[in-house]
Amino acid sequence: MISDRQLSILNAIVEDYVDLGQPIGSKTLIERHKLNVSPATIRNEMKHLEDLELIEKTHTSSGRSPSELGIRYYVNQLLQQTSHQQQTKIQRLRDLLVENHYDISTTLSAFANELSIASQYTTLVMRPNHKKDIINNIHLIRANAHLVIMVVVFTSGHVEHLHLATQVPLSNDKLTKISNFVTTKYNKWNNQQFESELNTFVKSELEKQFIKEMLHTIEIHFDNQSNGIFMGGKVKLIDALNESNVSSIQPILQYIESNKITQLLDDMSHSTINVKIGHEIESSLSDISIITSEYHIDDRLKGQIAVIGPTAMNYQNVIRLLNTIW
Known part of the structure; x- marks a missing residue:
């Protein structure tokens, strides 16, 4: 433990060191903080802080700079104050x-x-x-014979545009139906109920594979973006x-x-x-x-x-x- 005066001196050394960018001496402390104590008293208190490894002396100056330990002590006091x-x-x-x-x-x-x-x-x-966000809607738009644009809309208002390369010949009407199905069932993805409902929704293995690729694309995209x-x-x-x-x-x-x-x-x-x-x-x-x-x-x-x-x-x-x- 350190005394209230030693804590005040430590705080002053840290803050002055941040402001001035150089080691702080007893004279600087007295002048900047209007301390009503003698330079000898300040030096004695600084020696005690140095013994506790809260401040340290450099080879190029008679002043002291805060150590990592001293900065940690100072920061802990700040965090305690601001928490209230x-x-x-x-x-x-x-x-x-x-x-x-x-x-x-x-x-x-x-x-x-x-x-x-x-x-x-x-x-x-x-x-x-975004795995903690909720998907509000998924839209599929055919760009050309080999590319489908997937627009993913979240409840937060955020929108993602993802590209799906596919050879499956899906009409715009079919893409709309798939969009609606996946939007409704997305949160069941990766469980047996989803598989059962998927099998009921489509019979074509190509369409099933397309839907699974959609979901994997969303999953991989968010995994990549999480960092x-x-x-x-x-x-x-x-x-x-x-x-x-x-x-x-x-x-x-x-x-x-x-x-x-x-x-x-x-x-x-x-x-x-x-x-x-x-x-x-x-x-x-x-x-x-x-x-x-x-x-x-x-x-x-x-x-x-x-x-x-x-x-x-x-x-x-x-x-x-x-x-x-x-």
Whole structure:
């Protein structure tokens, strides 16, 4: 445990280090925070924090910088405080959906860019899992002798256009009947009742195969899209790193662009704010932090947001921003 004064000093060191980008000395703390104690007292308290490995001394300055452990202590205090605060929720995502005619990809790309501008850091928005959405309607449109367009409409308003290459000679009337059947029976897909009803609906093996290919196409498409990530402000991550940790850029970008980030967001999936700092993310990463939260399209359909910045990031502003998003 640390005292209230030591906690105040730790918080001040973290926040000043974020603002100034350099180690913080006792003189800076006294001047910036109008502390009514002597420099010697501040130095003694800083020595205690250093012994606890919450702050550390660099070789190039007499000041102290927060360690990963110290930042974690600071962040835990912030999370505890904000968990008791009531925030006004902003449903900006719904407005973006309307503005972009319910095109999910365009909407989430715009959302990622807006969040990056608001937070001043790189942001990732993971595509929601549409398996949790409800298909409202499926339409089949013949484009030519070998191609059928499948239009999938969800209750959220989202629409997907999928292509089906087929040699089966199906009339427009037959395609309409198949559309209506699959729309009605879709949620029974992959059970015995569906097979029984399918056998009653069509006798032609070619038509049965066409319907099964439809369903597999939907399933594969959503499996492939479940890991879709939209990035905003990639350059902000590079800007946030300085000459002392510029070598971290490549492994950080490799991590973000790999499947590891998807797994991390899945592991951090929770309705509350989650924070991973430096080595908590991966042993090879020491210079970034990732703050995640959920966003909602409706009560069922939701995904993950991640804000990525240096370990010395403005946690207070980012946590406040994510707390306002529904």
